[in-house]
Amino acid sequence: MFVIPCPYCGERDQSEFTYAGEAHIARPEWDDAMTDEQWAEFVFMRSNPKGVYAERWVHTAGCGKFFNVIRNTATDEILAVYEIGSEPPKVAARLPATPSGEALGSGNDAVKVVASHEEVRS
Amino acid sequence: MTPPVRRSPLEGRETLADPAGRARLEIRDFPGKLILRGKPDQVRAGVDKALGITLPEKSPETASGSSATLLWLSPDQWMVLTGKGEEAGVQHALAQALSGAHHQIADVTDYYTILALSGPRAREILMKLTMLDLHERAFKAGEVRGTLLMHTQAVLYQSGGDGAEGGPVFDIIVRWSMADYLWCLIAECGREFGLPEQVPVSGERLVV
């Protein structure tokens, strides 16, 4: 359960929110020339990245407002929140690092041990 | 001809009180409730004009006047609480003052029911149902927050202070159809503080 900083209500438990899918997928203006493939891009195709990801949540049990969240899907760290319609801010994240393919904080079980007290790349 | 009778979703439920005074659960008697929606700069003046109340404009603010209390729900949404039967008058006054401004006023008096949970242990009881931080430094008198009480959404409004005799008073604003579920669940969570067990209405024939 995440702690999600609602831009309007402050930090609340995830249970008060509803996930609303990938952010910044604008509904295309009607265009007679639009192909089925182009339309499917909007309806179905998603980036679904491992790492930095812009998504939408709505504070269902609170203010009812939709807003954008930037989260690292490799670690579930929330890196930024911002209002609908504004540009995503720049963020720094612990990105998946090969060879393990996993960042520190990833639940993925590839590498769980560091040989000594060496720092794990962030 | 039977004269009109108002009934609450908790018809037949009696006030629950711990003999030791640790907690008390009761039903508010049909206070009027309106939802006001609008952009603050478009409704601010009208609200002041109609109700003499300065519009609360951020979480978790509330504001009270002689005729109503405004609870902040959202950047463009407020709940207006009035006395029993006074919602129509307040709605009219608001509508007048806001004519011309893009806004919405909906009478939700019967959409919601208000349970009042009070007593020194009220916070502990509610913390069995909400993930909100209800520590007295985190949720103060006069504050309002929408949240989730297990399976039902609700608005928590601390209408009474902690200094007050008998601890805080939380007005729990919940949908009609969820009221009985919540009533019984709060009582269940209050059993360790002397509230009696309450069994939800149930036992309908569901099998043919």
Next chain:
Amino acid sequence: MNRYSVFSLIREGLRGHSGWKPVWRDAEPKAAYDCVIIGGGGHGLATAYYLAKLHGMTNIAVVEKGWLGGGNSGRNTTIIRSNYLYDESAAIYNHALHLWEGLSRELNFNIMMSHRGVINLAHDDGEMRQLKRRVEANRLNGVDAEWLDAKQVKEFCPILNASPDIRHPVLGGTLQRRGGVNRHDAVCWGYARAADDLGVDIIQQCEVTDIRVEAGAVVGLETTRGSIRTPKVASVAAGHTSVIASMVGLRLPIESHPLQALVSEPIKPIHPCVVMSNAIHVYCSQSDKGELVIGAGIDPYISYTQRGSLDIIEHQMAALVELFPMFSRLRMMRQWGGIVDVCPDASPIISKTPVKGFYVNGGWGTGGWKATPGSGHVFAHTIAKDDPHPIAAPFAIDRFHSGRLVAEHGAAAVAH
């Protein structure tokens, strides 16, 4: 490879088990292969096995970033059934079920296929209608399926709470007797051993970092253990399908969610079958070791952490106790999470792609395990022939363009 049998066990028992050979070679990656399969889970290993066995492609490799069967194969609740609504789904899952039935002997590895029966419960009128529709369609598709009334359900699974007074009383259910559970590790190891015996290189701790494409065609891939030249790359990396696809610039209609499961402490046999309930969100069986194996719901958000939220587990337990009151005092011994790649229509993608030589098998959502042999079988055909197997054809990516979806969730078929 050693032939496994009770006699080999006795022979080895008498000589201190000194004669057992490795289940598979610890292969070093070669410079080039005819095909490289990304993902050493059940589906990937089955694909390799059938490519080698049925299509003569033995100069191939399976590359796995971790250890075989360490992804969703080792994390699922191993429920096997084929009672899906639509013809396309029934075809592939029933194809898989037929293969499951002979698999232990075919692989000479006991996968502990236990046909103990799978019950899907109905708790209201709408579910009754949907499940009866499913039973009818199953019957006409040659999938064994029976409708049980509440009494028959209780007879088949006596520990169920059949009280008419609970929140969602059991009104009836469907039964697939050939359905059941099996042993996930054994399936992966069995396929790996058989594929290795046919010459397939199985390479663990080898993560793909990039796929090289020239003139719209795959020419090879980069791994943490060096470059590999190959004209064919097949992604079977459940949980990372989008990540692999993005290496060739492909976007897919897939979102990756956490899915959790848990087991209880082992107890003596108490649960005779597999019970699944959509309305109450329970699916539960008991392992041969005695642990109750319980699947929980998926978290609503995308995550690659293989971790879920506790509240999902808590709701799961409340539902379980509602349906099986006697389990209340048992204990959760171990919980874990996997990553499920979910398609909008709750059906998989088994497909060629716009990139020549790049094939995708993924998007199985929460229901991939039961399809493992069938999935590998038809995917191998699709790769070898560069032409979709008839059973795989309906699951091509272009269905999301035309709209010809296989909307199993629309039909409220629980996909576990």
Next chain:
Amino acid sequence: MTQPFRLYDRGLVNRNRPLQFSFAGKAYEGFLGDTLASALLANGVHMVGRSFKYHRPRGIVGAGSDDPAGLVQIGKDPRRTDPNTRASEQELYHGLEAVPQNCWPSLGFDVGAVNDLLAGFFPAGFYYKTFMGPPLNWMFFEKHIRAAAGLGTCPEGPDPDRYEAVNRHCDVLVAGGGLAGIAAAYQAARCGARVILAEETAHFGGHLLSMARSDALIKEQPARAWAFDAIDELQKNPDVTVLKRTTAFGYYGHNFVGLWERAADHLSPTQRTPDTIRQRIWRVRAKQVVLATGALERPLVFNQNDRPGVMLAGAVRTFLHRYGVLAGKRAGIFTNNDTAWQTAFDLADAGASVVTVVDTRAEVDATLLRMAAERNIPVRLQSAIVATDGRHRITSADVMPLAPGGTGLTGTPEEVAMDLLATSGGWTPNVALFAQSRGKLSYDADLAGFRPGPSFQAERSAGAANGTTTLADALAEGTEAGLAAAKDAGLKRVRKTSPELSVTIPEGVAVEPIWEVPVLGDFSKSRAFVDLQDDVTTKDLHLAYKEGYRSVEHIKRYTTTGMGTDQGKIANMNAFGVLSGVMDKPIPDVGVTTFRQPFKPVTFGALAGQHVGAHFLPRRTTPMHDWHRRQDAIFEPVGDWIRARTYPRPGESFHQAVQRESKAARTGIGVLDASTLGKIDVRGKDARTFLNRVYTNAWSKLAPGRCRYGFMLGEDGMIIDDGVTACLADDHFHMTTTTGGAARVLGQLEDYLQTEWPDLDVFLTTTTEHWAVVSLCGPKCPDLVKELCTGLPDDPASMPFMSWQNAEVDGIPVRVFRISFTGEMSFEINVPASYGLWLWEKVMEAGQAYDITPYGTEAMHLLRAEKGFVIVGQETDGTVTPLDLRMDWIVNMKKGDFIGKRSLLRSDTCRSDRKQLVGLLTENPKTVLAEGAQVIGNASEPQPPVPMLGWVTSSYYSPNLERSIALALVESGGARMGDVVHVSRSGGKPVAARITETDFLAPAEETA
């Protein structure tokens, strides 16, 4: 009763409170403060159960949650019995009844032990290699294997106990109530932090309670006194929650930690009231976490190391000092580090005879040798135990010198008689929670164990959990951790309050790991157990690797090591050590298996909390619900709602009642409680534009006072909801949705308004439950409406179809909608919910004159089917467009864009041969088709797979048409009017039916 192994000069037990209990049917006595394990040991009972696979005798090995072997079944009440309960964790209460597990007919003589004789043929993973058949297949063998497996037995249920979950926020959560944990909590609280301190056992003090009072001093007082005072101070602080019998079981994301409190398991059932909470889950959101969970001792792995009486040296010391119990009177010690020596000294000082200290190391600290000499304890350095004897408890051990380097043996074995063997292989920091928090472990060669490496979440480890080995360091580290945590939680720094601690006995570990004690003779005959519960030996680990299982995760799964109820707390580190030898790799390269939640098994009921039984899920009911109940209606769940389905009269069947209600609604007056329909108030100057974009039809011209029916689609073009929307004013609408769709629709509409069309001036507010809805239907209902309502036309029937008006009933304002879901003359009266029951009763009262008939959802479904109206979710299933329903008239492709419009043009979605909605009339009018039945072409079923043309969505016997009717989705249905198709049935030949239009009430020629 006497307790032969009880000491009367030490321990926290209350000797004035003897408690009677029984084990395996035999009566014993213990004291208040005992665990079942300490009480059994006090009575000389070591053997308590049988192992999982070979059914070998198992005794008490540890003194806490790490014990893999001492499992019993507690309680004889079939509803309250608890399987797999750790004797070393179960606190003793008066009348406790415990029985051994996994043995038959008795603990002493167990038939299953035959497995042990055949163990040579049952190596790791043997079941993967056989039982494949033919002739006998797995299903045959599985029965027997399942019966042999499992441990305890499941209760019969239902569970009579109560559980609950509570939520808490805090600045600092401290897991572990030992010295470091107490110091951390104490310091953090001094900084003004909101603190939660959770201790797993019944007592705070941790290791301090496992040593003599005088061994550790603070200000000349026993250190434990300082610890108890600190706890007292914390308990007085209103911002501190001090929890004992509480285990931090799960460290989840965003610093959310689950605590499991056993609030009543130490009480006898008779001491509990109906209000007693048995167990409680604390769901803690902590700004900072301090992990002070101590260290776990691991045993040495040697041949025949699994007999009852072979225990962890630290546990022996704990039983001695915490409970006042001598685990044995002739004790041997076997160690590779310093700590076990203190066990020897303490046992000797307590009056036991310590027959030998066997240490694998060539050299040990001179102090230890001196202290041993003072006590006349025979010491054997650079030696090992190579075998043990004793059927149900150890009676002797064979000791042999180790060859230099410790890789082999030399000389001859010497048998030493003993009734207790305390072993220590070193200490492993308890990093389970740290690993769960997704920090990375790092290997510490000095400890020969893993310790916390880089952190991921807001957490820090202190004390033995952090690899610290002396009490003074633990105290200092705990204090520092508390201070730093409070600071990071945003509290102002205050003076450190850390007292001086002195220890009067040797500390430190100085471990020299020896993961596998050399075996005398044939290795393949040895039985050196790594996992005592699941019977995993070093041989199994060697075999797994030999068979090509290289990953530690594979070896875990193949051998099942660490997969028991203790999840390998003491086994795993030894397994990694053994494997590093087998693989010839340093331990960090071997890797570790994943530490999963929970740290120890947590009761399902506790996780379900208070949300079970009557409180499981909400049951939403309408204002008129009481009336329906009084009629003894049959109800149905519709989503969260419980709706009245039909109102059978005495002696009437469900079917008869539905037929009667449906008939009455077309001949007299029927009345339906339609309150559950979703309602949304839509207001703003762009409201019409908005409606045009969310519905498939056009809304620009709908006049105030009029209503219109509409479909909403998803962007995939499929129907998601339908309903009637009324125009209240030019910029104001009252939208209705399906009962189940209300919340989803509002969410989707807000989404579009906030995200896609913020430029539109439209506000939405849900009013669903503000209105109770009484729906009147039937030719006579205008008269009743006229009688009830003021403010309507003299003849309410003159209200145009699809219009609405304000009116009053006894002065109560209502909205009257002239709409119909049955095709019949119909009015829907909306009244504020608090008047709903009153209005309903008034309608029933006034309706008597018209023989009014209440009807439920089932008759409503039947009535609308007679008219061919669809129900979203019955005629649609997420794959159906309005065109598939052959309702082209409702889709306006000429107006601008609307949600889902483009998808209707996709090549597959606009196929003409899609499944389309039609009516079906069976040739035999009495035959009612089954809903869900499949439509096929042939009059008889060919062999599967049988091509299916479609399926029956709705099917009823119509009392008004006096024949069966059905709706179905059929391929190219629209083009097949009049065709005869066949509908399959399980166990019967297909039923012939003719395809018709869907409106069965329309004049016959239309459907001909």
